[in-house]
């Protein structure tokens with residue numbers, strides 16, 4: 196028979212008060228544990244309550260029980276994933292079973308006498324994402340534990356985990372603490388999200404705010420403390436959003452606005468109030484709701500929701516600090532490397548810029564708000580560094596390699612030496628590039644090659660001056676759309692484009708119409724799941740199907756460029772008809788401008804990207820219509836080779852330095868020259884010296900690249916003799932080889948060409 200249980204009539208608060216009594220009574224550790232499990236069993240009307248704790252990294256041991264055979268204490272052990280308790284440990288999820296013995300994972304341990312018990316409720320004891328143990332209640336009857344029981348056991352489990360972590364419940368002979376401490380060197384392979392290298396000292400972004408008072412004495416008072424702290428938090432966040440201290444002019448303000456919305460979320464406050472009503476102090480309630488939310492969202496397949504988890508954790512930690520009154524942020528050493536599971540953009544902005552040198556995240560993604568802000572602040576950032584928060588100790592020496600995505604924890608001297616050397620070289624190289632910035636981008640035999648930079652945010656603009664680039668060869672306008680909580684309106688778009696043109700001071704800027712879809716997703720635009728997003732509803736396809744978006748954007752371009760030259764290109768054009776359709780939208784906006792008597796750009800040049808191979812077969816029809824063409828090698832190569840560039844199994848499968856690519860590009864170069872249409876290339880390829888050399892060999896005279904590449908590419912150009920390179924290119928087009936990289940490297944080495 197299954198009984199619905201509502202036995203815990205006192206609610207969790209009564210149980211918590213008993214827990215506090217147990218803590219205050221002078222008892223040995225084992226006696227205290229025994230008392231606690233006894234109290235829980237009694238309070239919940241359970242025949243059994245057992246506490247299992249983690250031993251080392253992959254075992255759980257029964258430390259205390261009321262109801263199971265006492266002989267089993269310190270004898271019964273379960274491997275990670277073994278039995279129901281092991282399953283809870285491995286998954287971090289509770290189990291509520293009316294008849295545990297029929298569960299496929301039930302593991303019979305004869306020494307416990309467990310066979311008498313049917314119903315089973317177990318919760319993980321988690322602290323800061325680390326599993327400390329498992330708390331279980333059992334009954335002989337087939338009882339379904341009700342929501343109140345689950346809530347009670349979870350709440351008491353959370354308090355229990357805090358007490359253990361705070362050292363208030365000492366676990367004899369436990370390797371809990373040692374098992375979680377690390378002092379050996381480790382290398383983690385993450386994802387390089389923001390360029391740069393730093394050797395610094397680890398600072399945990401969220402050092403545990405010690406919640407020492409867990410159980411409420413007076414619920415009304417705790418509720419009042421919670422409400423007051425939330426009000427203060429909202430005020431702080433509103434002030435942060437309103438402040439112009441971080442003048443990112445537009446884009447980061449949108450990011451912060453999203454953050455503010457979360458601070459005002461009513462559901463969040465409601466859940467914390469409920470936790471206080473269950474008997475927790477305000478600070479313990481904040482922790483509990485943070486842990487619950489994390490558990491719910493961390494495995495969510497929805498990337499947007501997962502990223503929002505950071506905002507919640509960020510806010511929860513701020514709230515904790517407000518309640519406990521400690522200073523907001525850990526102090527930074529002179530070379531602080533922030534380590535976090537993830538973080539909100541506002542938190543990064545809170546740190547002292549002069550001491551913050553790098554960031555490592557367990558999560559993070561190229562489009563996460565915090566990444567965009569880190570790049571803006573010129574901080575190396577590595578994401579997807581698995582378990583780094585658990586593996587690092589504050590103060591550890593660490594290396595963040597934002598070029599390769601490697602993170603070294605507690606590196607040995609030889610690794611440190613390698614990196615010190617790498618850093619010295621990098622610094623020297625950068626100093627050299629900087630001092631060479633005034634030198635012309637001209638080959639040894641006098642051929643001028645225009646070097647542009649790729650940009651997408653206002654914070655990229657100082658790079659124009661720093662690199663002394665010819666202009667901006669690709670301004671990715673979609674970034675402004677991607678970092679905001681809402682679609683930027685025409686005035687906001689106009690403002691950004693105007694600032695870009697102002698900063699360019701007359702250098703040529705090529706704007707690209709919004710290139711959304713595929714991996715460039717908008718948080719606020721619901722899209723349907725696509726089988727092949729890279730081949731899907733994206734870029735100009737999306738823009739032509741939703742012409743309002745394109746109309747508004749073109750309106751913003753026209754306003755921003757009034758009286759100046761406007762260069763605009765459309766992404767992912769696959770056929771001439773698409774270019775014509777996009778141009779029609781443009782023409783209609785120009786006509787509208789004229790109708791209203793608005794000033795127009797002094798000159799308009801409309802072009803297209805060449806990213807889809809089909810377009811290369813229509814050049815005779817296309818070239819007479821366009822003012823310029825820019826080859827987008829990133830997308831082009833994935834379509835040319837049917838090569839998913841995001842698939843790690845295919846990394847390095849094909850080489851852009853190959854006869855296929857060369858023959859393709861040579862054809863485009865010749866056609867463009869025949870029609871006298873300016874041609875450039877703006878994919879990542881252009882930023883690598885050896886690739887850039889090949890492009891010049893194929894006849895390109897203008898290339899656009901990430902700002903950091905301008906120095907190395909210019910050094911290559913200034914050491915190159917094109918007259919020597921051109922003759923070796925011809926045979927490579929028909930060589931039939933997988934790659935001709937070695938031929939080009941040998942050529943560079945033999946001729947003293949700088950390709951570092």
Ligand code: PEP
Pocket residue numbers: 669671710806826827828829830831877878879
């Ligand atoms: C390209 O595809 O080469 C390109 C420059 O566009 P994006 O990288 O923005 O897709």
Ligand code: MG
Pocket residue numbers: 766806827829830
């Ligand atoms: Mg592209």
